[in-house]
Every structure is written in C-alpha cells, then in structure tokens.
Amino acid sequence: MKFAKIFLCAxxxxxxxxCDAIMDPLLFEKRTIETGSFRGFxxxxxxxxxxxxxxxxxxxxxxxxxxxxxEITVKNVKEIDKIRQxxxxxxxxxxxxxxxxxxxxxxxxxxxxxxxxxxxSWFHENQKINDVITEVRTQINEHPHLVVFPIVFYEGxxxxxxxxxxxxxxxxxxxxxxxxxxxxxDKPGGSHFDLYFDGDRLxxxxxxxxxxxxx
Numbered sequence: 142m143k144f145a146k147i148f149l150c151a152x153x154x155x156x157x158x159x160c161d162a163i164m165d166p167l168l169f170e171k172r173t174i175e176t177g178s179f180r181g182f183x184x185x186x187x188x189x190x191x192x193x194x195x196x197x198x199x200x201x202x203x204x205x206x207x208x209x210x211x212e213i214t215v216k217n218v219k220e221i222d223k224i225r226q227x228x229x230x231x232x233x234x235x236x237x238x239x240x241x242x243x244x245x246x247x248x249x250x251x252x253x254x255x256x257x258x259x260x261x262s263w264f265h266e267n268q269k270i271n272d273v274i275t276e277v278r279t280q281i282n283e284h285p286h287l288v289v290f291p292i293v294f295y296e297g298x299x300x301x302x303x304x305x306x307x308x309x310x311x312x313x314x315x316x317x318x319x320x321x322x323x324x325x326x327d328k329p330g331g332s333h334f335d336l337y338f339d340g341d342r343l344x345x346x347x348x349x350x351x352x353x354x355x356x
Contacts, residue, residue: 174346182336182346189311191320191336191343195303199326200334202300203310205317207291208337213277215285221278225270227291232263232277234286243294244270251294293317 176184181194211223224230229243239255249268263276281287301310318338325331330351337345
C-alpha cells in the first residue's frame with residue numbers, strides 16, 4: 142500500500158509535468174490485438190464464441206459500445222463528418238444539456254432530450270444527416286462548451302447479464318459491432334476488454350489492465 146501511494150504521487154507529478162507518455166505504460170498494460178489469439182479469444186471467431194470466452198474469463202455483464210470512438214469540440218470541429226459513421230450521437234455541455242440523436246437511413250430516427258434541453262429545437266425527426274452536421278457545426282461554433290460523442294441506443298440498463306444461459310444475451314448483443322466488459326479477478330486492479338466485430342467475426346480486441354491497485 143505504501144509503495145502504491147508513492148507510485149501514485151509520482152504519477153501525479155509526471156502528469157503535471159506533461160509526462161503522460163512515460164507514466165501511462167507504467168500504470169496500465171495496454172494491447173490491441175488484430176491477429177492470432179489472446180486470453181482465449183481468437184481473431185476471426187464468431188460472436189457467440191467471443192461471448193462464451195468472456196463468460197469463461199469471469200465476465201458478469203457485457204455492454205454494447207460505439208464501434209468508433211471520438212469527441213468533437215470547437216477545437217476539432219473539422220472532424221465532424223465522423224458523425225456519418227455511427228448509430229447515434231450525444232450533444233452535451235456542463236449545464237446539463239444532453240441531446241441524443243439516433244440515425245437510420247442517413248436521417249434522424251429518434252431524439253431524446255434531457256430536462257434542460259426539453260425546449261431545444263436544433264434537431265427534428267427525419268432531419269437529414271447532412272443538415273444535422275451543418276447544425277452541429279453551427280452550434281459548436283456559437284457555443285464552444287458543447288461536446289459531441291458517439292453513443293449506442295441500448296434500452297436496457299446499459300449491461301447484459303451473461304452469468305447464465307447466453308441464448309438471450311447473444312440476441313441482445315448481436316446487432317452491435319462493439320462490446321465491452323471487465324474482469325475484476327485480474328490482478329492487481331482488474332482488466333477491461335473491448336471487442337470489435339465485422340459481420341459475425343471478431344476482428345479486434347483492445348485490452349487494458351491496471352498494474353497497480355490502491356485500495
């Protein structure tokens with residue numbers, strides 16, 4: 142424990158000095174696997190095989206996640222066309238505004254608004270994605286605090302239980318091209334897996350394990 146606290150203090154110092162590139166490999170083991178096998182997962186295996194292996198490793202629940210990860214702000218608004226590549230987005234700020242847009246056939250299929258955004262009229266159902274991109278760009282330039290990132294529209298509590306039969310979980314997860322789960326028994330601080338699929342085949346694994354635990 143004493144060593145862990147010293148290590149954390151060193152990490153904070155290095156971070157303040159802009160040395161994240163030095164500390165990150167010391168704090169976390171990270172891997173991206175696109176060929177071969179890892180922890181029982183085989184690149185090229187089916188979704189069901191991958192789900193069975195997640196369960197075998199000790200996963201209790203799996204959650205769908207966006208296949209593409211990004212964050213659009215006023216600083217990188219030129220990357221806004223990435224919106225075309227995802228199922229949905231959330232536009233939010235630090236005042237509680239949150240607007241979720243679900244896309245289908247290159248237009249807005251569904252809109253969800255937080256209470257602070259209930260009267261917002263930037264977007265409407267059936268709005269074309271080209272018009273959405275134009276509106277998002279305009280709003281970010283006018284409101285520099287806005288942040289846009291991808292989301293998936295999963296109506297459960299965010300997680301699919303995989304501790305028993307996998308017949309229903311695979312039906313729930315199959316429509317999503319990326320999943321995430323954690324293994325709490327991996328020492329010392331647990332690990333996280335992100336699985337990415339193309340069709341029915343596993344094509345990429347992102348793995349992260351904490352090298353140190355503070356509690």
